[in-house]
Amino acid sequence: MAPNPVPDHVPPEMVRDFSLFTSPGMLPTPNGDPHAAVACVHEGPPIFYSPYNTRDGQGTWVITRAKDQRRVLQDAETFSSHRSIFASALGENWPMIPLELDPPAHGVFRSLLSPLLSPKRVLVLEPAVRERAIALIKRIVASGRSCDVMKDFAVPFTVSIFLSFLGLPDHRLDTFVAWGKDLLHGDDEKRQVAARTIVAFIDELAAVRRKEPADDFMTFVVQAKVEGRPLTHEQVRGVGVLLFVAGADTVAAALGFDLAYLARNLKEQEWLRSEPDRIAPAAEELLRAYPTVQIIRVAKKDIDFEGAPIRKGDYVSCATMIANRDPTEFERPNTIDLARQENRHAAFGYGPHRCLGSHLARREIVIGLEEWLSRIPAFRIKESTAPIAHGGHLFGIENLILDWS
């Protein structure tokens, strides 16, 4: 792909040939380790400019240090998240809510939604999550001694939890998975079609719930009031679409990377299996080692940031996978230590947009691993298969075939 012109205000010595999309190890690679590949940036300067670092090929500043990412993400006054990523694919301009709203509007919606995904609320959702995991794993155990973990477990598990949260029946699961796949990994045309389908679907679901309320998330959103007024159609859509995008693929990808790691490290696998209390802290370490999201902000004003002349309108990338391998933040960042303590990793971001689904996501991951490890004996990557891992705006893994014969 042709490199973009670098803006005049970027000093040439600050430009580096690095990209989460095109650097070595970022394209889908059999037995690839895209997280280890990005960790190499820590050999260079703490901040630099990448001429090609978004899906549509724009340049961004790259903030590598966790401390600096914290500063960017905690300062929403200077670094805005208003980008209309989803809507712009449709040639439209409406924010996903709350992700693409800046304070103070952000806080109003965030407060509205937080109780639905709070740690206490997640305790209530937990039994259904565990039941779902058990049902899927039992089916896998009954059907043999090998499976494609993404297709047979991680994806149906996480998507069905998300569907029941939205208030949708499981029988549409395959349709949703296909939409999500096209949206996140399809070419431009597929993305557009998927985006339109998802919007139409959310709009319709909202209309149904206005007429026939149920005990679910969409009903809550259409009945909610913000500053005394119900949400507009566009706001309801913004919330629904964000949930679809944020909750659909992220947890499945995390489970995939975790199980791939354990399949390759049998001693650690057994260490967790023999003492399930170790799983929750281990899941934190795996979130540190294998996070999936690149966060991007837009500068709202000129600022000289740790030596970088950031100008209004510049994109600023805070890739969680880079912060999590920062040697000034983590001792031996490239060593995976499942017993690591004080693990203040950045997998869910920092600041006001910190992942609202993090409490649910954490429990899904821990419960998924608990049930998997207790029901499936020592497993490895199936001989003569190779899981394919990729970088990009959302890191992921596919073709993860496990074997315990």
Place this chain on the structure above:
Amino acid sequence: MRIIVHTAKCQGHARCWAQAPGIFKLDDEGSILPGDIEVAEAEQLLASRAARSCPERALEVDHAPAAQVELDAVQPTARQV
């Protein structure tokens, strides 16, 4: 020992609560309740570990000098993978 709570920095990660729910209390949105926290002697290790797990650095540990020495002596815990 006292934990100084910088409420404005809290974004509701709930890492403190996950490790020590008896010490760190959350509101309905999942953010920490305002007000500094006095920690009983027996809970100091747990509390400071939990405070140090806050990704936003919203919790500051304020030891009496004696408590500091004690903590340094117990850590780091053995790792046994």
